[in-house]
Amino acid sequence: MLNIQLTVNGELHTILIDPAETLLHVLREKLGLTGTKEGCGEGDCGACTILVNGKSVNSCIYPAIQADGCEILTVEGVEKNPKLARIQQAFVDHGAVQCGFCSPGMIMATCALLDENPTPTDEEIRRGLSGNLCRCTGYQAMVDAVKSLI
Amino acid sequence: MSMFYQPLTAEEAIAYLARENTMACAGGTDLYVNRKHGKFLDKDYVSLDKLQELKQVTKKADGWHVGSMVNFACAEKLEIPGAACLAMAAAEVGAPQIRNRGTVGGNIVSASPAADSVPALMALDAKVMLRSVSGERVVPLTDFMKGPGKTDLKPGELMTEIIVPEGKGSSVFSKAGKRNALAIAVCSQAVYLETENGKITEIRVALGSVAPTAVRAYRAEALLKGTEEKALTCAEFKAALKAALLEDISPIDDVRATKEYRQTVAFRMLMHNLSVLWKEETVC
CATH class of the missing domain: 3.30.43 (Uridine Diphospho-n-acetylenolpyruvylglucosamine Reductase; domain 2)
Incomplete structure (x- = not known):
């Protein structure tokens, strides 16, 4: 076991981890932040998407130890982060939530997309969200939600 | 533990x-x-x-040294002359989340026959630099790849850099998968081309997902070298080129596609890539 330090949604935590533990496991099981979901557990579905130092990553295949000292933003950050709150509201307004399991990952991927490119084209929106699967297949409403933020 | x-x-x-x-x-x-x-x-x-020294891209006398820890989000923005195929392949890797984490060195060492960056680097004649406590060696990428999940990496070795020679020609990368994002290639291909006075003076073709490792299509390359664009419209030449290409590759049936489908796609990709590059070369 060893200690790492993570700043999660603006709060600094010192956490005791197993050396090869995933960042997803640390967030959900050690910090109780269960907004981040585990879908495939193999980096294919994007349900576990979070931002590490501003970049979107799949937390299910991210060695927690490599995030030592990093700034983490999860969907729970929506409480304090006005940008995330706007994205969440846009998803609600456009009915871009069906079962809701992919929503936290979709919202985080949207956050990363708009940070990098505040005025994406339709094509760029789809490419930006291409790492996130929605089994309810409600993609068009999500694209519309992102477009409303441009 | x-x-x-x-x-x-x-x-x-x-x-x-x-x-x-x-x-x-x-x-x-x-x-x-x-x-x-x-x-x-x-x-x-x-x-x-945390090895910042492996995340650098620097130009040296023997080419561009791409650190093995350069991730695909960075690699897709690289502008190495003649090496557009590398940036194009990087852009096809997984999805944004994977490209933010996956690295060029990791893609090579994992040695998936479907790795996107490997055919691109092979078409560019790249070499890999390996370091261990006993020294350093440089190996051509074509010799480094040994089989599915197998490379020439020896115990204790670290891949530090990939050396990409700068070329005066053009290159392109194509990938066919079941969907656009997060797809494992059914067939991928990179082509590097140089022409002079309307003739091919240098050509390198490399393919992924059609053999136990990414492979160079040496027979097809030999046929193409010295030819003019109009040869590509000649049915006889096309038949010979297809036969040569099919000898260069050894696809199998698997869950993603049949052997025949991969053969068809490999040849059509070659014709498509040649026409794309030929246009680029004539404009320059």
Whole structure:
């Protein structure tokens, strides 16, 4: 076991981890932040998407130890982060939530997309969200939600 | 339980890798999927994440030295002359989340026959630089790839750089998969072309997902060298070229596609890539 330090949604935590533990496991099981979901557990579905130092990553295949000292933003950050709150509201307004399991990952991927490119084209929106699967297949409403933020 | 070392320099990393039962962890996008399937659980890991020296891209006399820890989000923005195929291949890797973590070195060492960056680097005649406590060696990428999941990486070695020679020609990368994002290639192909006075003076064709490793299509290249564009419209030449290409590759039937489908796609991709590059070459 060893200690790492993570700043999660603006709060600094010192956490005791197993050396090869995933960042997803640390967030959900050690910090109780269960907004981040585990879908495939193999980096294919994007349900576990979070931002590490501003970049979107799949937390299910991210060695927690490599995030030592990093700034983490999860969907729970929506409480304090006005940008995330706007994205969440846009998803609600456009009915871009069906079962809701992919929503936290979709919202985080949207956050990363708009940070990098505040005025994406339709094509760029789809490419930006291409790492996130929605089994309810409600993609068009999500694209519309992102477009409303441009 | 596994140990997880976090060296800050390549020097320190190779010292850890010299220990028994260690393996390198780059972005973890392949290793952590393997761990989920019960592989490599007994290993100790040497994290390369903090090695800033392996995240640089620098131009030297023998070409561009791309650090093995350069991720695909960075590689897709590279503007190395003649090496557009590398940036194009990087842009096809997984999805944004994977490209932010997956590295060029990791893609090579994982040695998937479907790795996107490997055919691109082979078409560019890239070499890999390997360092261990006993020294350094440089190996052509075509010799480094040995089979599915197998490379010439020796115990204790760290891949530090990929050397991409600068070319005066043009290159292109194509990938066919079941969908656009997060798809494992059914067939991928990179072509590097140089022409002079309307004739092909240099051509390198490399393919992925059609053999146990990415492969160069040496027979097809030999036929194409010295030819003019109009030869590509001649039915006889096309038949000979297809026959040569099919000898260069050895696709199999698997869950993603049949052998015949891969053969058809490989040839059509070659014709398409040649026409794309020929246009680029004539405009220049």
